Amino acid sequence: MDEEPTLPILPDAPWSTAAPQGLSSLTRPGRPRKLPRGFASPAYTDSSDPPVFSSDDSPALDNYAGDGRRKRRYVGSWFDQQPVLSSDASMDSGMGGEEEETKMLRPAKRRWAPPMEPRGPRKLKRQLDSGVWLARGDFSSTDSEELGGPEMKPGPAKLVLTGPALSVEEQEARRLVRRCQEEGNESVDLNSLNLKIISDTTLEAINHIAPIPNVDKDVFFEQRPPAIQLYLAANGIDRFPTGVLNIQHLTVLSLRGNNLKELPPALASLTHLKFLNVAQNALQFLPAELLTLLKPRGRLEDLKCQPNPFFDIKEDRYHVYGPAEYESGTFGVTEEPCGEWEGFKLTATLRARSPVQFSHRGTVVSNFKLPPSQEVSTGVRWNILEQEEFWHLQTPKATTALHGPRRGPASLFEQALRVAVTRTDHDEIQELLRDPTAPDHFLPAFQRAAEMEAMGGQSCCVCKRDMVVPATEWVEFRELDRVKMENNGPLPSTGEVLEHHRAGRNREECLVPFLRRGCSWHCIPFKVPEKPGMEETRPLVEGP
Amino acid sequence: MTTNGDEAPASKYVTLISADGFEFVVLREATLISPTIKGMLRSPFAESKTGRCEFPEINADVLDKVVEYFLYWHKNVDKPNVPDMDIPPEICLQLLQAADFLGLDKQSS
Structure with a gap:
């Protein structure tokens, strides 16, 4: 073997x-x-x-x-x-x-x-949705013992988010937005939530709302872009929520009954906007960039902006000569495309202009000064502005040779400031600028620039360049009319003026101020040449 | 060589000296955008004779950017739609201060 x-x-x-x-x-x-x-x-x-x-x-x-x-x-x-x-x-x-x-x-x-x-017979149990029978009872007891055992290591510490906690109001707003998102509801109603501040992330979710397409019989399936309607009325918001500017397909925006003091010029990027309501705020003026939203360039059909503590002028009459020449001289001849359009159209006819406020290094150097924005709580006052005829132009004495378009590069100061506001550590920069050794005019210039940057930036109304600190500012007073076109005619004159009929309005509702901003002392209103008969005026309010 | 109406024939170039001793030789014409340097190069001052301007407050990296701006400006004075210079964010505050000191805060005319 x-x-x-x-x-x-x-x-x-x-x-x-x-x-x-x-x-x-x-x-x-x-x-x-x-x-x-x-x-x-x-x-x-x-x-x-x-x-x-x-x-x-x-x-x-x-x-x-x-x-x-x-x-x-x-x-x-x-x-x-x-x-x-x-x-x-x-x-x-x-x-x-x-x-x-x-x-x-x-x-x-x-x-x-x-x-x-020693265990008794094991009990097998099956989960409702599973075909597998698993033992239960015995193991759960040992598992729980193990969990409590001495060798049990504590897991990694949970990451605690230390951001500012969401307010109850904002949580409610998020819930509402989420529901709209789920239901495909394009009308986001955030009225009267007492929001005060609404963060960009909350509003960002609105971008994801997609309408549920119509799938009826005999209807072509069509995925259309959403037509978002956002209602933020009566919320006590005092800074324009910048998240709104990121909602591309916004067609209706209501900010009625808040404490807004200024609208950002970047509002003009909302080209789908049809209806804008900014009534009952603390606005003294509207940005002139809003005019680009009017038809035929934009789609704005209605703009509700009264009441607001708008700037006003004393005169009850306006000059017939001047506005058209001023507009073409300042902003260049813009051929209005006369496309075929139907329905409502908003027109803003220029009636008067304020003098120009010139500023240098963040301080105003001209005689004319725009009144500062006021708190709503201190009582609303209607500021009366001076008026300047279109053939006049007050300039500070020091300046000469202002005519001609601006040429050459932006100043080093402006360029450096523009870089500074793109940095994220604004608080630190402000702290540095508060230092007594830093020149006094740095801080206000930086704060203003940072504010405008947060609002989406601004550009010069004359030369269209990006700018940080406006060097010139003036106010145009325009008369808003809502015109309905019925016969598809290209000319507004053939249309019928429906609302805001001139005869039926009172004095305050007549004129709406639009603020123009220029990037340099070269970007100023065009001085209309004088001509005989230029003094002719017409009353702003017709009738007795 | 040009004579700017001063006693001494002025060189076509001026030398800018930073706080840490770096020297930048720049075209005189380009530096004249700065009212401060323009003033320094006027006749009663020593800088007008030597053509050397010292800046004890400005560091070399910032002065480098300033000199770049001088040349950028000199090249683009009469051009419309000039793009901005490339400014590193680290030195933007120092550059703000330098621009303020040199009077580079208003539109060239």
């Missing part, structure tokens, strides 16, 4: 490589062998393979067949697979190989686990 070659040992699964050792240790003298016999009789072999050769008498195989190697039981899910630490295994733990093996197989966290008490 000895001369017969023995079979090479089959490569075994890693956990059983220690088995021969362990089994040989069973025969070690002095160690009483206690094998659990509860589940496997000695005659029973747990090998599923039939003996290959009957003459095989390898000692290992002998032992294999004879002793009935303990079969490992695996309980639980496959990924948790490890030999159960049952009573038999713990009794065997004295054996070197076996112990090592058990250590290797058991995860560290189980090492301290107390010996399990």
